[in-house]
Amino acid sequence: MHQRSNINAEPVLHIKGLDLSYATAHGRAAALTNISLSLAPGESLGLVGESGCGKSTLLKAIMGVMPSNAAIEGGQVIFKGADLVAGSKEAWRKARWAGISMIAQSALNALNPVRRISAQIAEAILTHKSMPKSELRARICHLFEIVGVDPERIDDYPHQFSGGMRQRVLIAMALALEPSVVLADEPTTALDVIVQDQIFNRLRALRDELDFAILLVTHDLAVVIENCDRIVVMYGGMIVETGPTREVVRAPSHPYTLGLRNALPRLGVDYEPIAIPGRPPDLVDPAPGCRFAARCPFALPVCRVVTPDLLPSTPDRAARCHRAGEMETLASLAGKVETWNRVGDLANAP
Ligand SMILES: Nc1ncnc2c1ncn2[C@@H]1O[C@H](COP(=O)(O)OP(=O)(O)OP(=O)(O)O)[C@@H](O)[C@H]1O
Numbered sequence: 001m002h003q004r005s006n007i008n009a010e011p012v013l014h015i016k017g018l019d020l021s022y023a024t025a026h027g028r029a030a031a032l033t034n035i036s037l038s039l040a041p042g043e044s045l046g047l048v049g050e051s052g053c054g055k056s057t058l059l060k061a062i063m064g065v066m067p068s069n070a071a072i073e074g075g076q077v078i079f080k081g082a083d084l085v086a087g088s089k090e091a092w093r094k095a096r097w098a099g100i101s102m103i104a105q106s107a108l109n110a111l112n113p114v115r116r117i118s119a120q121i122a123e124a125i126l127t128h129k130s131m132p133k134s135e136l137r138a139r140i141c142h143l144f145e146i147v148g149v150d151p152e153r154i155d156d157y158p159h160q161f162s163g164g165m166r167q168r169v170l171i172a173m174a175l176a177l178e179p180s181v182v183l184a185d186e187p188t189t190a191l192d193v194i195v196q197d198q199i200f201n202r203l204r205a206l207r208d209e210l211d212f213a214i215l216l217v218t219h220d221l222a223v224v225i226e227n228c229d230r231i232v233v234m235y236g237g238m239i240v241e242t243g244p245t246r247e248v249v250r251a252p253s254h255p256y257t258l259g260l261r262n263a264l265p266r267l268g269v270d271y272e273p274i275a276i277p278g279r280p281p282d283l284v285d286p287a288p289g290c291r292f293a294a295r296c297p298f299a300l301p302v303c304r305v306v307t308p309d310l311l312p313s314t315p316d317r318a319a320r321c322h323r324a325g326e327m328e329t330l331a332s333l334a335g336k337v338e339t340w341n342r343v344g345d346l347a348n349a350p
């Protein structure tokens with residue numbers, strides 16, 4: 001998606017200091033800690049991080065559709081100037097789909113298998129505005145056209161579509177009420193690479209035409225590079241780095257981002273992707289200090305005691321690392337598999 005000129009405009013969506021926890025059998029799990037981010041009108045922001053880091057939780061929190069064991073413990077979700085967390089349930093319901101919509105991770109879970117697609121899209125539209133039946137059908141046909149599905153098929157059932165087409169139908173549903181923000185949760189995970197490309201191309205074209213802002217969740221850095229102006233990197237429920245995508249990928253300011261970058265294919269270079277060893281942190285009883293410390297090859301003793309703040313390095317970049325200022329040196333080490341094999345051996349930290 002091309003760079004937008006209105007990045008400095010008043011944000012359409014602004015998350016401030018959001019904390020969310022889940023009640024679990026072992027205690028409350030801090031799934032989101034102090035999340036702040038903003039989305040300018042028409043902007044595309046990529047949210048990356050490994051499984052369990054809190055990406056879907058954040059999107060559900062923005063939509064106001066958390067499961068019953070989730071609690072927002074603090075912070076704000078400001079949409080067009082109004083805080084949805086502090087406001088009424090009705091205000092949040094009104095913003096949902098009409099203002100902020102979501103393309104879910106799995107079309108099979110998001111669509112009702114025993115109802116025709118046309119009925120499901122009609123229902124989404126009619127909960128927000130009344131419309132004569134003929135206009136409604138014309139609208140649904142138009143939505144099918146813009147996402148590239150034959151409008152003759154609006155009365156089909158979900159199982160009659162291929163995986164790629166079902167995902168397009170979800171995009172059609174998300175755009176049905178012309179929202180200004182679209183949240184996309186791994187919209188192409190289950191699809192092959194060619195279909196993935198087609199869907200992202202379509203999504204980019206639609207964003208350029210309809211001018212919605214998009215928050216795109218993925219665990220694939222390459223998808224963000226291809227599609228997003230800015231990037232947010234999450235680890236263990238926290239934002240660890242943010243900035244313009246190209247700059248962050250070219251010169252990360254956080255060891256976790258360096259680790260993610262190791263999974264990217266390098267053109268013309270014979271390389272083996274290096275995985276980040278270890279497991280995600282315990283969110284019920286997190287260890288003190290940096291949440292990445294147990295897996296970070298560059299951890300110092302201070303990292304296991306003091307939680308680093310998310311500090312800006314330039315007006316549009318920030319990172320949460322005690323060693324952010326040394327990243328050029330650390331980056332050269334992070335490209336070597338030996339560096340990651342040594343994780344946990346504090347005595348060897350450079
Ligand atoms: N309903 C729930 N109850 C308790 N814990 C939950 C619930 N949903 C998610 N979690 C936990 O919250 C954390 C964040 O989960 P989330 O689904 O947001 O991760 P994600 O980044 O979307 O992962 P993935 O890439 O696998 O989709 C995980 O530790 C997960 O186990």
Ligand code: SF4
Pocket residue numbers: 254255256290291292293294296297298299300303308320321322323324
């Ligand atoms: S704060 Fe320390 S442990 Fe955390 S990412 Fe930075 S160097 Fe690694």
Ligand SMILES: [Mg+2]
Pocket residue numbers: 055056057105185
């Ligand atoms: Mg998820």
